[in-house]
Amino acid sequence: MSDENAVEARAARKIYGQGAGAVTALDGVSLLIRKGEFFTLLGPSGCGKTTLLKLIAGFESPTEGQILLDGTDITYDPPNRRPVNTVFQSYALFPHLTVADNIGFGLRMQGRPKREVADTVARMLALVRLEAMADRKPGQLSGGQQQRVALARALAPSPKVLLLDEPLSALDLQLRKEMQVELKRLQVETGITFVFVTHDQEEALTMSDRIGVMQAGRLLQVGDPRAIYTRPANRFVASFIGESNFLTGTRDGDTLALGAGPRLTATAMDGAPASGPVTAAIRPEQVRIVQGGGEGIPATVVRSVYFGTDTHAVVALTDGTEITVRMQSPASGDAGLAPGQEVRLTFEPGALIVLPEVA
Amino acid sequence: MSGDPQQAAAARRGWLLSAPALLLLAVGATGPLAIMLVYSFLEPGDYGNVEWALSFEAWFNVILNRDIFDGTLSFADAHLSIFWRSAKLALLTTLFAFVVGFPTAWFIATRNAGARTALLFLITIPFWTNLLIRTFAINQIIRNEGFLNTFLLWIGAIDQPIVMLYTDFAVFLGMTYVYLPLMVLPLFAAIDRFDMALLQAGYDLYASRWQILRHVIVPVVKPGIIAGSILVFIPALGAYVTPRILGGGRNMMIGNFIELQFGQGRNWPLGAALSVVLLVLVSAALIVYTRFATGGDKPHG
Amino acid sequence: MADRSFSISRLPGFGTIAVAVFVMLYAPIAMLVIFSFNAGDSVAIWEGFSLRWYPEAWANEAVKDATWRSLQIATCASILATTVATMAALGTTRRRATRGQSFVYLMINQPLMVPEIVTAVALLIFFSSIKVATGYQGLGYLIVAHAAFCTPFAYLPIRARLEGMDLSLETASADLYASRWQTFRHVTLPLVLPGAVAGLMLAFVTSLDDVVITLFVKSAGQDTLPTYMLAQIRRSVSAEVNAISTLLLLLTVVLLTAFFLLTRKRT
Numbered sequence A: 001m002s003d004e005n006a007v008e009a010r011a012a013r014k015i016y017g018q019g020a021g022a023v024t025a026l027d028g029v030s031l032l033i034r035k036g037e038f039f040t041l042l043g044p045s046g047c048g049k050t051t052l053l054k055l056i057a058g059f060e061s062p063t064e065g066q067i068l069l070d071g072t073d074i075t076y077d078p079p080n081r082r083p084v085n086t087v088f089q090s091y092a093l094f095p096h097l098t099v100a101d102n103i104g105f106g107l108r109m110q111g112r113p114k115r116e117v118a119d120t121v122a123r124m125l126a127l128v129r130l131e132a133m134a135d136r137k138p139g140q141l142s143g144g145q146q147q148r149v150a151l152a153r154a155l156a157p158s159p160k161v162l163l164l165d166e167p168l169s170a171l172d173l174q175l176r177k178e179m180q181v182e183l184k185r186l187q188v189e190t191g192i193t194f195v196f197v198t199h200d201q202e203e204a205l206t207m208s209d210r211i212g213v214m215q216a217g218r219l220l221q222v223g224d225p226r227a228i229y230t231r232p233a234n235r236f237v238a239s240f241i242g243e244s245n246f247l248t249g250t251r252d253g254d255t256l257a258l259g260a261g262p263r264l265t266a267t268a269m270d271g272a273p274a275s276g277p278v279t280a281a282i283r284p285e286q287v288r289i290v291q292g293g294g295e296g297i298p299a300t301v302v303r304s305v306y307f308g309t310d311t312h313a314v315v316a317l318t319d320g321t322e323i324t325v326r327m328q329s330p331a332s333g334d335a336g337l338a339p340g341q342e343v344r345l346t347f348e349p350g351a352l353i354v355l356p357e358v359a
Numbered sequence B: 001m002s003g004d005p006q007q008a009a010a011a012r013r014g015w016l017l018s019a020p021a022l023l024l025l026a027v028g029a030t031g032p033l034a035i036m037l038v039y040s041f042l043e044p045g046d047y048g049n050v051e052w053a054l055s056f057e058a059w060f061n062v063i064l065n066r067d068i069f070d071g072t073l074s075f076a077d078a079h080l081s082i083f084w085r086s087a088k089l090a091l092l093t094t095l096f097a098f099v100v101g102f103p104t105a106w107f108i109a110t111r112n113a114g115a116r117t118a119l120l121f122l123i124t125i126p127f128w129t130n131l132l133i134r135t136f137a138i139n140q141i142i143r144n145e146g147f148l149n150t151f152l153l154w155i156g157a158i159d160q161p162i163v164m165l166y167t168d169f170a171v172f173l174g175m176t177y178v179y180l181p182l183m184v185l186p187l188f189a190a191i192d193r194f195d196m197a198l199l200q201a202g203y204d205l206y207a208s209r210w211q212i213l214r215h216v217i218v219p220v221v222k223p224g225i226i227a228g229s230i231l232v233f234i235p236a237l238g239a240y241v242t243p244r245i246l247g248g249g250r251n252m253m254i255g256n257f258i259e260l261q262f263g264q265g266r267n268w269p270l271g272a273a274l275s276v277v278l279l280v281l282v283s284a285a286l287i288v289y290t291r292f293a294t295g296g297d298k299p300h301g
Numbered sequence C: 001m002a003d004r005s006f007s008i009s010r011l012p013g014f015g016t017i018a019v020a021v022f023v024m025l026y027a028p029i030a031m032l033v034i035f036s037f038n039a040g041d042s043v044a045i046w047e048g049f050s051l052r053w054y055p056e057a058w059a060n061e062a063v064k065d066a067t068w069r070s071l072q073i074a075t076c077a078s079i080l081a082t083t084v085a086t087m088a089a090l091g092t093t094r095r096r097a098t099r100g101q102s103f104v105y106l107m108i109n110q111p112l113m114v115p116e117i118v119t120a121v122a123l124l125i126f127f128s129s130i131k132v133a134t135g136y137q138g139l140g141y142l143i144v145a146h147a148a149f150c151t152p153f154a155y156l157p158i159r160a161r162l163e164g165m166d167l168s169l170e171t172a173s174a175d176l177y178a179s180r181w182q183t184f185r186h187v188t189l190p191l192v193l194p195g196a197v198a199g200l201m202l203a204f205v206t207s208l209d210d211v212v213i214t215l216f217v218k219s220a221g222q223d224t225l226p227t228y229m230l231a232q233i234r235r236s237v238s239a240e241v242n243a244i245s246t247l248l249l250l251l252t253v254v255l256l257t258a259f260f261l262l263t264r265k266r267t
Helices: A049-057 A099-109 A114-127 A143-155 A173-190 A201-207 A225-230 A235-240 B005-039 B057-063 B077-109 B113-128 B131-142 B147-155 B168-193 B197-204 B209-220 B222-237 B241-247 B254-262 B268-296 C014-035 C053-059 C061-092 C099-113 C116-134 C140-163 C169-175 C180-209 C212-217 C225-235 C239-263
Strands: A005-016 A023-034 A038-042 A064-069 A084-087 A161-165 A193-198 A210-215 A218-223 A245-252 A255-257 A263-265 A275-282 A288-290 A297-306 A310-317 A322-328 A342-346 A353-358 B042-044 B050-054 B064-066 B073-075
Touching (some): A005 A049, A023 A049, A023 A193, A023 A210, A023 A218, A038 A049, A038 A201, A049 A064, A049 A161, A049 A193, A084 A143, A084 C169, A099 A114, A099 C180, A143 A173, A173 A193, A173 A201, A193 A201, A201 A225, A210 A235, A218 A225, A218 A235, A235 A245, A235 A275, A288 A322, B005 B268, B005 C061, B005 C099, B057 B064, B057 B268, B077 B254, B077 C014, B113 B168, B113 C239, B131 B241, B131 C014, B131 C225, B197 B209, B209 B222, B241 B254, B241 C225, B254 B268, B254 C116, B254 C212, B268 C099, C053 C061, C061 C099, C061 C140, C099 C140, C116 C140, C116 C212, C140 C180, C140 C212, C169 C180, C180 C225
Parallel strands (some): A038 A193, A084 A161, A161 A193
Antiparallel strands (some): A005 A064, A210 A218, A245 A255, A255 A263, A275 A353, A297 A310, A310 A322, B064 B073
């Protein structure tokens, strides 16, 4: 209804097969994607993110629920009637057509005038910087170039929403980084709503306006990258995006008691139990090691590994819980942590999050 | 249960698209086989074709003779010797085709890419060339007044032409010649996938060339060997053209014997029964092949 | 490269055997072709170069007749086979494998697994009763029989081509506003066409070469080139048959070369 929303999924459910062999790929997902935003569906393989994308594209229809585009129900519209285009994981470039003909395909199918097709193709070739390749066949292009043709082809008909199904997964690391920047630039320049599917958390964090984290057919959390990273809604999100240390203890108001050990200040997420045993998470880079006494939680160094810019140390609390600490390596390269050494741990208030689940 | 309507529609479309092909093959290949089976249980007509009366005579006659006077049964020696000759020639052909085909396939597979394509093309041309023409070419070479005898007489190596045409040897030679590409192509495919680093590993572990061949190459390319053997054995067993042109009237194989029942023999039920026997033999070979091919290459893990 | 040193993939005697095999494979065909240009009657003694056998063969009404019939049958049968094979290939590839698919696959390849003589006998029995029942004696029987055993040859290259293709091409086309017909016309058809042409050529060659099934199915006076040649070989040896064989060989090689160029992988 709202003008703000490009795509809306209402309680979308998708079941493949039937009877005993039925697989629930999407288990009642409701989602709002705003106009003009770069929205990422993030999750491990098999979490249902690609299925959700297919429902939006119209390649499949949901078993239950609705898909809306600009407030209009398009649940059962065939893909060729939806102003939505897809960049396929395999690119799916037509091998018998030239780059220019691939890019112009959608416009020709819509029956646009030749002149308009030619103009748009030229504009798209310039946009993805492939003017010189217009007459080549896809087989003669590199992976990165094919990727950009696929993008141009999907953008040429000016879709209301562009769907991208793990488009960078076939590229090598260097190219992937370049394309991340390129994609973000294209999204900003065209102002088109991008729905991007990936299992790569770094990709999601760097490119997205908002992220939806999925697991086992459910949408676990939707939010901007900072919110997702600093305030994970549950244990899965906390461990899938970045790394987390998990502590179990007893919650009492704003404090968390670790066994017989110290009481810590903790921030509770919505839905966290008000008292009793709970799980809390803290990021390795939020923990600081203090050497030579003073404030903090007592711990013993188990090992420390040098990673170049970072040094990772594993320390054990008095109850045996192991905590990973990530710190910048000092100029000398030696953090001075020997196994067995007694240290203390500190962190800023707000770094420790009580998760909404019973330990 | 909502099922999956999209998948069901795709399956329906698949059947619909396949239907014309299935119909064509049902009329032009598979269906008639069933009718042939029915015919093998009928009585022969006086001028060919059949009388519609149930009879097991044809099946008796496949291997037995009923004495026309006292009705006693004895083995049909003539039939058995034709079966035996067919099996013997088909096996010999397969064996010899392997013996010369394996080195050829290996040779092709170990060339560089350009030479490989060219040599493979050279093997493929005879494969697609009219079998009749190739058999006829052999006939011209080995007949009494043929090129080989003429040449040998001319250089004085012999003073009487060697009789080669219309012998079992001629049939064996001809079949090896025409079916050899069927052995080389699957062998090539298997050797082409063969990881040459296995040879380095073999030599590194003190194997001789012979040991490498015996313990590394042959076991690994076994599926190709079996495929090639089946592809040669099946058409060789049912060969008709080659024994007709090179074996003459006396050195028949099953195929020629079957044809005889529809010509001078005027015994369609016997011809049908013999065809069923041939079909069963070939199917048995195919089943053995699938067993070997699926179960055989597993243990090398 | 140091070819004289220890070569890892070289096996003693293999090269010699391979060369001998290639020579043996081509020598008889070469002799056949050479003696089609012989001035004399013999197919063993060279009496000088002459082209006389070619016009002589062509002057023979029976040869002309058989050639025309062979081409008619091969054309009709290969077009029929390629059409049904293309449809079947579209119906059986590029989707999740089902039991139905392997049934179709088995049916189509059935002619490759049954000895030709058996199929020939079965067709003789089947068609002879239809001939009696309907009175129709035309080329239709031969065309249907040829189309049936040519179908697997047409099907295999088409299937191979379709299987090598990206599964999402048709989806991408639908995504880009193409209707079902537009997708077929602009994506599926151009992609399958080289495979279908390749299949058509293989089917044509296969039909043209057939002896056994034709021999059993044909009605009186329906000789094709191969069955005519078979009868000639039985009767006498004349270089006329060499001339016909040479022309058939040439046709096969031309079609095969075109097939190879068509299916060669683009780099």
